[in-house]
Every structure is written in C-alpha cells, then in structure tokens.
Amino acid sequence: MSENELYDRIEKRNPNETEFLQAVEEVISSIGKVLKKHPEYHQLKILERLAEPERLISFRVNWVDDEGNVQVNRGYRVQMNSALGPYKGGLRFHPSVNQSILKFLAFEQVFKNALTGLPLGGGKGGSDFNPKEKSDQEIMRFCQAFMSELYRHIGHFTDVPAGDIGVGSREIGYLFGAYKKLQNEFTGVLTGKGPKWGGSPIRPEATGYGLVYFAENMMASNGESLEGKTCIVSGAGNVAQYAVEKLIQLGAKPVTMSDSSGFIYDEEGIDEEKLEHIMYIKNVSRGRIKEYTEKYSKAKYTETDSSKDFKPIWETKADCAFPCATQNEVKVKDAKNLKKNGIKLLAEGANMPTMADAIDVLQEAKILYAPGKACNAGGVAVSGLEMTQNRMGVYWTKDEVDEKLKNIMKRIHDDCRKTIEEYELNSHDYLEAANIFGFLKVADAMKAQGIV
Incomplete structure (x- = not known):
C-alpha cells in the first residue's frame, strides 16, 4: 500500500477532522524512507493503529454558575497510544475544543513524548468550557464536575493529564483536589501541581x-x-x-x-x-x-x-x-x-x-x-520528571530540574541530527527527522508488544 493510499484510508475513517488529518498527513509524508526499509510496519498496520485512539472518551459536564443557572459542557479524553508508557498529555479548556483538535494534539503528543526519551505514552483531553471571565468559584465548580467523570479513566500508572490552554495552576489545583477526594489517595495523577504539594520546580517555565x-x-x-x-x-x-x-x-x-x-x-x-x-x-x-x-x-x-x-x-x-x-x-x-x-x-x-x-x-x-x-517537548519532559519525583518521593531543586531539561532538549536535538545523517535528509529538515525518530521508537514498541 502506498503512502497516498494509506492516507486516503485514514481520511475516510475520519471525515471532516481537519486538524487531525493535517497531523497524520505530515507524519505519513515524512516516513516514506522508513516504510521502504521496514516493510513489516505496513504488514502490522502500525500507522493505521497509531492513527486510531486506543480509547476515546466523551462525557457531559453539568455545573451551576454564580447566578444559579445550570450549564452544560462537553468533556473529552483521547487516550491515543500507550506503547511507551502511561498516556500523558494536557487538558485544554477552550470554546474551540472538539474531537478533531484533541485527536490531532494526542497524535502529536505520542511522537513528542517519544522524543523526550522518557517512558510516556500520548494522550490529550479537555472541554469546550471557557474559563475567561468566569469567577474562581465557577471555575472550581466546573473542574469538580469535570473530574467527577474523568477520575474513572486516569491513574498514576494509567493516564496522567497536565495543563494546556485554559488550564493553569489554579485549574490543576481544583482538579487535583477533586480527584484526591473521589479516590481517597494522594498520588501524582496530575502534573503541573504546585511545588508545595507534589509539583516540580520550573514546570510552568x-x-x-x-x-x-x-x-x-x-x-x-x-x-x-x-x-x-x-x-x-x-x-x-x-x-x-x-x-x-x-x-x-x-x-x-x-x-x-x-x-x-x-x-x-x-x-x-x-x-x-x-x-x-x-x-x-x-x-x-x-x-x-x-x-x-x-x-x-x-x-x-x-x-x-x-x-x-x-x-x-x-x-x-x-x-x-x-x-x-x-x-x-x-x-x-x-x-x-x-x-x-x-x-x-x-x-x-x-x-x-x-x-x-x-x-x-x-x-x-x-x-x-x-x-x-x-x-516544545520541554513541558512534557518536566511533567515526566515530576512523575518520577512523585513516585520516588524525592524532590529536586530548581537548578537540578533545569539542568535535566537542558540535557533532554539537547538530546532531542542531537537525535534529530543523527536521524538526518542516517536517512540522508536535507540538513535543515528537522521535521522529517523528528517524525522518523519518534515513529521508529513507538513502532518498535508496538511491534514487540504484539497485536493488542
């Protein structure tokens, strides 16, 4: 099957999902040399499996505003791929959030997380809720209602969300508080937490x-x-x-x-x-x-x-x-x-x-x-470091985390340079190099784990 035929097949399965298809097309157009070198990836349908979420969760979020009016929003979690580790990716609260955008973000997250070298799968989630011009109490009520459904699908070794557009330290705090009460446990199920209650230095930065x-x-x-x-x-x-x-x-x-x-x-x-x-x-x-x-x-x-x-x-x-x-x-x-x-x-x-x-x-x-x-993999890299600190119960200083981040970003850059040389790419083509390196890492893990 040619790359064009592969894309057409994925497009038919995902009509009108513009952002998601744009991300898939970019990866397919980048890995032609890899597919020729490894025909077994075609046989195992690695790309088709990568383009299909392992789990796509959609749910209703009911909450009450400051005037006592009932509001209804839609919540999502796209658990895209867990070949390398638990699903990892942010939650976005913005009116533009829909299934296509979250699938695109989750698909990108799989490769981004693979590039960090940390044991992280890829996911993304969020809601069409708009936190702008909402009071703190309204945001707290929404976050608690959102987590009352999401908590069923996440966990320290299953899926660890973080923040994204519209979800900062305030929202992470409310979400974490709701999860802690629902599950009766204090675990690193969310990253981007405050440094005084399980968070990592320089996560916001x-x-x-x-x-x-x-x-x-x-x-x-x-x-x-x-x-x-x-x-x-x-x-x-x-x-x-x-x-x-x-x-x-x-x-x-x-x-x-x-x-x-x-x-x-x-x-x-x-x-x-x-x-x-x-x-x-x-x-x-x-x-x-x-x-x-x-x-x-x-x-x-x-x-x-x-x-x-x-x-x-x-x-x-x-x-x-x-x-x-x-x-x-x-x-x-x-x-x-x-x-x-x-x-x-x-x-x-x-x-x-x-x-x-x-x-x-x-x-x-x-x-x-x-x-x-x-x-821009630095955010998820430090999220991964926060997960490590939570599991170990040991916390590093700001300088220690910053140095680890600097080394991770250098390693990502160097891996891209090595891929450019190995596959004889254009010397400026970091896009193709990043796609190839990330794809190979995930594809090899999926191949080793069988058809699951």
Missing part, C-alpha cells in the same frame, strides 16, 4: 525554556548564537512568557508578544521589567496585551484584523521567530514575509502553528525550522 534551549542548539549546530538576535514571539500565555524570559537571559532581544486581540511591538526590546509587567497584565489582572502601551508609550499596538490572509506580527523585521499562540497561525503569506525580512530560524512553541505549505516556504528558503513536537 518548562515549555518556554525548552523551546529556547532547542533553538539555541539548532543555532549552535549552524555556527550561530541567540545572543544579540532580535526575536518575534507570538502569544502572551505561559509558553510565550517563559520563552521571552529565557531569550532575555541568553542575551537575545524579544520585541513582540500578542493575544487574540492584537500584538505589541517594542523596538527597544522587552526586558525583564517589561516582561514582569506583561505577566501581571495576563496572569493577575487577566487583562489584554494592549495595556502594555499604557505604561510603555514608545511601543506600538496593532489590532487583529481577521479579514486579512496574513498576520502583521510576522511582518516584523527580526532574526528568529517563535510562534507560541495556537495552531495554524503562520500561513503561506506569513512565511513569505518572514523570508523577505531575513528570518534565520522559526521554532514552534505552540502545537502545529505553521501550516504545511508555509513550512515548505521556510524549508525551500533554508530557514532553520524547529517543529513543535521536538522543540
């Missing part, structure tokens, strides 16, 4: 830090450094905030951040003091990024215009780009603008933020492209 560590290794392998480089960063959430923090620490100059309303451009650069103000706006006052210009009047704010087929943030002249907002935010025209403005590297902090045809533009221009499944 991990995805952003890991992203920059990976980019640093990519630049170094090409005789470059991040020091002194002007950087565009999209997003203003956890990943973007800590990516900016690490860029500042390494001597780079981040000049943008954004949210769904628009983006700010500060030609002088965002320094530690300015970043602290952004963190206050977004984390404490739950405000909008445009408030930045009220304090720093030299910065410019550009409002989002959804009628445009490009995003003005990617027109900014810079050396490196870090899309950290959401999927498919970098389109073909954006990639062309990045190329025109001399971008040397694009590293994905979000999951699949760059569209397939935009990736083609970047790679044809020999721009270093770091796919999210490789470079």
